[in-house]
Amino acid sequence: MRIITNNLRLFWQGTLLSYIALFVWLRPTTYIASKVLMPLAQILFFSFLGSYASGGTNVDFYVIGNAIQIVAVSGIFGVTLSIGGDRWNGTLPYLFGTPANRMMLFFGRAFMHIFDGALGVVIALGWGALLFGLDFSQTDLFALGITILVTTISTCGLGLMMGCLSLITANVMFVNNTVYFLLLIFSGANIVLETFPNWMQIISQMLPLTRGIASARLLISGSSLAEVTPLVLGELGIGIIYGWLGFYLFKWVENQAKRKGTLDLV
């Protein structure tokens, strides 16, 4: 019982402190600019581009796709910086020196970003309703909430894996930005997946967000939770796979760093 309590305490403290550490140097304006206005600008750009492409007939497709894709801001950038922050701030050797449960320590880094990312999607969908008249009258809001939460979890899974890369490469912002923009293509946020060549469709199916975006589009157009359950479960499964891959990469990095004495090497 005591072990469980200690691990939960470790999980919660790691969660809270890594999140606070990430944003403590920021002013509220920076948070608003990054998490509210930047997503709004992205939604506006791709929705107008989509409106131009479709002659104004299919704007909801782009609004929903980009609103859900916004979880990648928290899932990729937030989680990666939470993990990589230990390296940049010089606390990685202390972290690797503790006897703390690695699983609690690792997955704790993503926990707050799940809620933060889900909040970002709600704000983005709100922008969609306000500016583009996105209609939720047919939507099962509970099911949409589950879809948003699961999509955020799966994107954070990818973020955990990317975060481990930030422990072994100095070009983390290059990798993060590239992945974020590639998700704009492959997730189907802006393009109907069926128009892709086969190899691109295969990549799409191996990534988080793809099923989450498809599920959100179906739910907003009136589908039920039962109809989108396979998509939601698939999205969750993808996230768990990436999360576990990240965890094993994290352990491998720790092992290699200790063996070679390369902690904090940039």
Added chain:
Amino acid sequence: MSIKNLFRYWRTVITVAEITLRHQWNDSFILFAVLIQPMVIAILALFMLRGTGDNYAMFVIVGSGLTGLWSSLLFISGNSINGERWQGTLEALVAAPLPFDVIIFGKNLANVVQSLLSMTASYLLAALFFGYSLEMTLPLLFFSSVLLSIFAFISFGLIIAPLFIMYRGIQQWQNAMEFPVYILAGFLFPIALLPGWTTPISYILPPYWAARALHETSTGAGDLSTIIFAWGMMLLFSFIALFVASKLFKLMLYKARVDASLNTE
């Protein structure tokens, strides 16, 4: 900044641009801003705008190249003074016996010229990967538009750098300033799609006139009179930007000397 200084110190401008280019080629973020991001936007737009007209591929190439130009200007030129501050070279540059804005002009020249790679990369992507047969409708006028656009973007960038350093609050919005200019300048879709109240904002942005001139000369959408009009507006707003920038640089250096805040965060 006066045009006279540009001619007087042209060798300084070229040297600064050369050193900046050499320095920046080791930075992976520049690789992302100049090559990766515009190519991703080009791929997205090529898929999305498929079938919207005869010259849509050329429209996308120019538009996505312009996104690379603006992102590079915003993030790299915007931080050009801060970059010197972080490296501890700002005091020496300010104390050098030549106008400080001439140095920043040279840095912006390097950023804008290297950003032209965005357009080249998008062109190669569309031609090789998507198999488009691309033909420039008015090549000479397009080339002239490129030269004027370089001047327009550099001039616009000269306003951003001192603003970012004097008013840190503005720099906090840097991430949120990228897409709005893509939208307002009509890089990838006409501004006629936007609400009417945004049109005057578009008109005072030099990137809007650059986009118009480049799109019209590359796709043949405009006649000579509309192209010359776009050039004229581009030059007008570039000179206004240079005038405003000269005042901002004076104010920035004055404040730095009075507050002794040249190298403080």
